Amino acid sequence: MFVNLKIVVVHSKPLLLANQATQVSKQFKVPSTLSLRKILNGFTSKFRPVFTGYNKLKHYVCFVQYREQVVIPINKPCIFLQGAGRNSTSIEWGDHGNATFYTKANNTIAKGITFTNTLNKPIILEDTSTTITQAKAARIHADKCVFFDCAFLGVQDTLYDDDGRHYYRNCYIQGGSDFIYGNGQSIFEASHIHFSMGKDGPERDGVITAHKRQTPNDTSGFVFKNCNITGAKGKTMLGRSLRPYARVIIAYSFLSNVVTPEGWSARTFVGHEGNITFVEEGNRGPGANKSKRVKWMKHLSGLALDQFLNISYIDEEGWIAELPPKIFI
Numbered sequence: 001m002f003v004n005l006k007i008v009v010v011h012s013k014p015l016l017l018a019n020q021a022t023q024v025s026k027q028f029k030v031p032s033t034l035s036l037r038k039i040l041n042g043f044t045s046k047f048r049p050v051f052t053g054y055n056k057l058k059h060y061v062c063f064v065q066y067r068e069q070v071v072i073p074i075n076k077p078c079i080f081l082q083g084a085g086r087n088s089t090s091i092e093w094g095d096h097g098n099a100t101f102y103t104k105a106n107n108t109i110a111k112g113i114t115f116t117n118t119l120n121k122p123i124i125l126e127d128t129s130t131t132i133t134q135a136k137a138a139r140i141h142a143d144k145c146v147f148f149d150c151a152f153l154g155v156q157d158t159l160y161d162d163d164g165r166h167y168y169r170n171c172y173i174q175g176g177s178d179f180i181y182g183n184g185q186s187i188f189e190a191s192h193i194h195f196s197m198g199k200d201g202p203e204r205d206g207v208i209t210a211h212k213r214q215t216p217n218d219t220s221g222f223v224f225k226n227c228n229i230t231g232a233k234g235k236t237m238l239g240r241s242l243r244p245y246a247r248v249i250i251a252y253s254f255l256s257n258v259v260t261p262e263g264w265s266a267r268t269f270v271g272h273e274g275n276i277t278f279v280e281e282g283n284r285g286p287g288a289n290k291s292k293r294v295k296w297m298k299h300l301s302g303l304a305l306d307q308f309l310n311i312s313y314i315d316e317e318g319w320i321a322e323l324p325p326k327i328f329i
Helices: 036-046 300-311
Strands: 006-007 015-017 063-068 070-073 077-081 089-094 099-104 109-113 114-117 138-139 145-148 150-155 159-163 165-169 172-175 178-180 184-191 193-197 206-211 221-225 228-231 235-242 245-249 275-283
Touching: 114 245, 172 178, 193 206, 206 221, 206 245, 221 300, 235 245, 235 275
Parallel strands: 006 077, 015 070, 063 089, 070 099, 077 109, 089 114, 099 138, 109 145, 114 150, 138 159, 145 165, 150 172, 159 178, 165 184, 172 193, 178 206, 184 221, 193 228, 206 235, 221 245, 245 275
Antiparallel strands: none
């Protein structure tokens, strides 16, 4: 249940735990030149709540950019981070070892925020020898998490969809190498997936997904439906297997010509492709031509496909229906 849902904007520099989170008002445009801490110290008395409901839920949002890392620990569930829109509110940092945003808490919700890892930017123009390292914009290691109208920006391993059931809707995800990866059981709906090595990056090939399903009984998988898959320079595979039973399904989406003809890779599991579930159904666009796809790509239809496309794949208990409707407006 979400009766104790809290809407907060998390802030600090360089690291903040959610027990230090503070509520900030949406009513006033706050100059991005001010730190959120200074705003709280100097203007708190001027802020007034603009919404009360959902069991006395206080609704505050702030129009600022944050240069920091944010961690929500496991003992702080039911937190709603609401920005003023992904073009107005952002959290960014540049780190190889740690994600800019990392939640371990179940029922984490975010809306209208851009999460960025700046480590690999800028990449030298046309320098194909440039080394690209892991730089996670977000790591989601929690169950029942929702991201609506958010953006995730990076180059390698942008979104670490680590573990748990997650729903991404109307999101923008950008990267160049394995930029959506992990062992999550997740649906990406009506979202824009963009292949790019960064602004003015070199023309080199990449990979969008890298799923880590380990066993045949594992229910995890990445499902993309009604999405747009586009790209800049270079070509990209739709996915490769990081574990022997990787599962990625792309359905009813637009695929641009950025997609390589073969589409998929078994990586180190050549000879065991029968264990891998890579599926494309009902897609359109120049990149949706399957005539030269890998021969071991699977085909699903009817109920076999619907079991993944239906929201019940991640929401068998109906937890998404319990969310405040304002989240999806």
